[in-house]
Amino acid sequence: MxxxxxxxxxxxxxxxxxxxxxxxxxxxxxxxxxxxxxxxxxxxxxxxxxxxxxxxxxxxxxxxxxxxxxxxxxxxxxxxxxxxxxxxxxxxxxxxxxxxxxxxxxxxxxxxxxxxRALKVFEEELPLLIEHRKNEMILKKSFYQWKNLAEGLPHHSDFNKTSELPAEVRFSKSKLTESDDTKKITGLELKFKGLLGSIETWESLEEMKGIFWCKKTAMSEYVAEHWKEDDFYGFQFLNGVNPNGIKRCSALPKNFPVTEVMVKPFLEEGSSLQEEMKNGNIFLLDQKKMDGIAPRVYNGQPLHVTAGLCLFYLNPENKLMPIAIQLHQQPSEQNPIFLPSDPEVDWLLAKMFIKNADAMDHQCVHHLMNTHFLAEAYAVATLRSFSTIHPLHKLLFPHFRYTLYINTRARYTLLGPDGALSTSSLGYDGVTELMRRTLSEITYSSLCLPENITARGLESIPNFYYRDDGLKLWDIINSFVKAVVEYYYPSDSEVCKDTDLQEWIGEIFTHGFLGNKASGFPEGFHTVEEVIKFITMVIFTVTAQHAAVNSGQFDYMSWMPNGTLLLRKPPPTIKGKSSMDTMLETLPNVDETVKFALVVLLLSEKYEDTVPMGTYPEERFDEPVLRQMIKEFQAELSLLSEAIAKRNLHLEIPYPYLNPAEIENSITV
Missing domain, CATH: 2.60.60.20 (PLAT/LH2 domain)
Incomplete structure (x- = not known):
């Protein structure tokens, strides 16, 4: 016995x-x-x-x-x-x-x-395990199938409701209860105050500060006090929720006729625009990808979405200052260039329309599509291509916890008829067109932070904490992934003969990037280095990049004048004609404001069952060497966390969003 x-x-x-x-x-x-x-x-x-x-x-x-x-x-x-x-x-x-x-x-x-020990498919020898693996993959492919939300967008899992999801990818009961309770309690507060359902225009900006009783942060209050200031406006394009837009400008676009006379008062005395461009101190935000997208119809009339251009100057105090704004791509008398010396409301409105377009670009492209939707493509391909015994399933699956659930929810809460993106200035059709345009032009290098920073010429701009923390995180992730991948793939030939691995990247290329060869995304893997780079990008996207574009949303966007998804009136075409009443009539009404604020609150909320980056409570690897690699990864993240926390103590505006202790190990909100 x-x-x-x-x-x-x-x-x-x-x-x-x-x-x-x-x-x-x-x-x-x-x-x-x-x-x-x-x-x-x-x-x-x-x-x-x-x-x-x-x-x-x-x-x-x-x-x-x-x-x-x-x-x-x-x-x-x-x-x-x-x-x-x-x-x-x-x-x-x-x-x-x-x-x-x-x-x-x-x-x-x-x-x-x-x-x-984790095994690749070609390493299986025993008939029982070969048959078991074969049956497992047949079952997984029947569970996880591809579906298309709209033409030109990344494909997603074939689940219409969260109740249809297999248990292994559903929210835990505590997570579901906690998230639902937060929404209900906050919604009751807004109803009790008479804010939900009110179609009135706000009587003053000050009145907006009373939306929530308790849901405030030090940063959200800072934003409400400083949102009008030009240096804080520029700071947000580096360290706010969308640090993905600006680039260094060495020559002005032909359709942006800013003159020396216009901007000379805002440059260092004795300098010129040409000199500052030559010295690398001029930066540009160009929202041309929005040009021509039809906006949503609102109260019987189309709304207005500006595909604007904003010029920034890095001044001698190392502050990034907006110095010129044009709200449409083609210059004309009805499309003046706004300057900081213009009447206060004109300049504020011009900045608001730039931030409105930036908010939609942030929410639709850099948040929803580039992290959530692409993460789902990576997750579905992982579930369909790898057995649970495959080393890359063991490595990657913890980084996809709840992603299918939150995305299935988001397709209704954000893109449904009453969703935040469907009620934005662009509306559902405009939002999908913006994502479609962006995906058709997306490149592999744009999702790899070191290459992205270099391409935008932002290697040396000071006070760019997203870049500083992000590049350190990229290197730490890359070192960890390199150790794991090289352990299981000691040679390029191991990569080439792993049919599961080739199927995985093929599915991602086909369903995530729609087979776009011009994008530079790999269709297959030939070397160990290619695998290391791609998996580094995947883990960085679902941890650090998602945190960068998600975690600060309540801080920066709950104060609606600082960055709203909806503006109700057209932008100014003549200077000196706008007033504070114009601004209040342009901003969302009371009901729209509190609904947008509630969305960013829910998206920024921290939950009890959060798993911090690099924490692997699920003991999936049996090999001691892998457990040691994880410990070393965690130690590197801990050192970076301490350094970021120490730096933030000395900053007027801290940047906590890429502190590993604050980053989730997967996309869960």
Whole structure:
């Protein structure tokens, strides 16, 4: 008689335990055990506990290959899901093997777990495991299929409702309860104040400060006080929620006829625009990709979206100052160039229209499409192409936690008829057209931060904390990925013969980037270096880049004059004709304002089950060398976190968004 010792761990998530019967069958090279119930005296499988069990077999099973776990109903009539973390098996020969699960299991469901070292498909030798892997991938491809939201956009998972999602990618019960409660409680506050549903125009800017009683941050209050200031306006294009727009300007576009006379008062005394461009101190935001997109119809009339240009000057105090704004691409008498010396309201309105277009570019392109939608393409390809025993599934899956769930939700909460993006100035059709245009022109290098920064000429501009922290994070991620990938792929030939890996990148190229060869994205991998770079980009996107464009939204956008998705009146065409009443009539009405504010609050919220970047509570790798790599990765992130926190203590406006301690390990909001 052979005895196998089992340590079965139930997760510590909310309501992770179960009352149901749990049965285990072991499979080895010499046979299988009998189906055995795991039953100790007292209550088994309580949340956050590990139970010890003994399974007896008439003879040794040989090398242990699979653990089958089945969950059968007890007497409780309601559905009783169980979050099964892992089982560690000690064989009669003294081998200790990890069989990771880390997913919810429904009543009547069974799972078959692989244990031991991660294996690529061509390394499988045993017929039982070859067949198991084949059946696993057939099942996964049937679960996870591709669907198209709109022509020209990245494809996404084929789930219409969050309730259709498999348990392994759904929100935890605590996360779902917490997020829903936040929305309900805040919504009740806005209803109680009479703000929701009010179509009135705000009577004053000051009145907007009372939207939320308690939901304020030091930064959101700073923004409400300083949003009019030009140096703070420029600062946001480096360190606000959209640090992706500006670039160094060495020559003015022909359609932006700024003259020396116009801007001379705003430059250093004795200098000129040409000299400042030559010295690398002039920067440009050009929103030409919005030109010609039809805006949404509002109260029977089309709204106005400006495809503007904004010129910035880095002054001797190292402050980035806006010095000229043109609100449409083609210059004309009805499209004047606005200057800081113009009447205050004219200049404020010009800056507001630039920020309105920037807010839509940020939310639709840099946030929703470039992080959420592309992350979903990476996630679906991972689920469809890699077995759970594949090393890259083990590496990547923790970075896709909740991504399919939040995206399935977002397609309705943001892009549905009453969604924030559908009620923006562009509306649903305009938003999809903006994303379509951007995806058709996107390049691989634009998603790789070091190349992006160089292409935009921003290597040396001072006080650019997004760049400074982001490049350090890129290097730390790259070192970690390099160690992992080189361990499993010691040569280029290993890369070439991994058919799962080639299928993975092929699906991403086809469904994420729509087969656009001009984009520079790889269609296949030929070298280890290519794999390292691409996976670095993927992990950076779903951690650091998402944090950079998401985490500061309440800080910077809850004060609506600083960056709204909707402006109701057309931009000024003649200087000196606008007043403060014009500005209030241009901003969203009360109901629209509080709904947009509620959205950015929910998107910036921190939840109890947050997993910080580099934290891998799910023990998926059985190899000690991989566990050591993870420890070293975490140590590097911790050092950077300390350095950023120390720097921020000395800044008037801290930049916390790329502090690893504040970054989630996956896109979950």
């Amino acid at each position: 052979s005895e196998y010792k089992l340590e079965v761990t139930t997760g510590d998530l909310h309501n992770a335990g179960t009352w149901d019967h749990i049965y285990v069958t072991l499979f080895g090279t010499e046979g299988q055990s009998e189906r055995t119930e795991l039953d100790n005296f007292g209550i088994d499988f309580k949340t956050g506990t590990t139970g010890n069990y003994t399974l007896k077999s008439k003879s040794s099973l040989g090398k242990l290959l699979l653990v089958k776990v089945e969950k059968d109903p007890f007497f409780v009539p309601l559905e009783d899901e169980w979050y099964f973390s892992k089982v560690v098996v000690t064989t009669p020969e003294g081998d200790v093997l990890l069989f990771p699960c880390y997913r919810w299991i429904s009543r009547g469901e069974l799972v078959e777990l692989r244990g031991g």
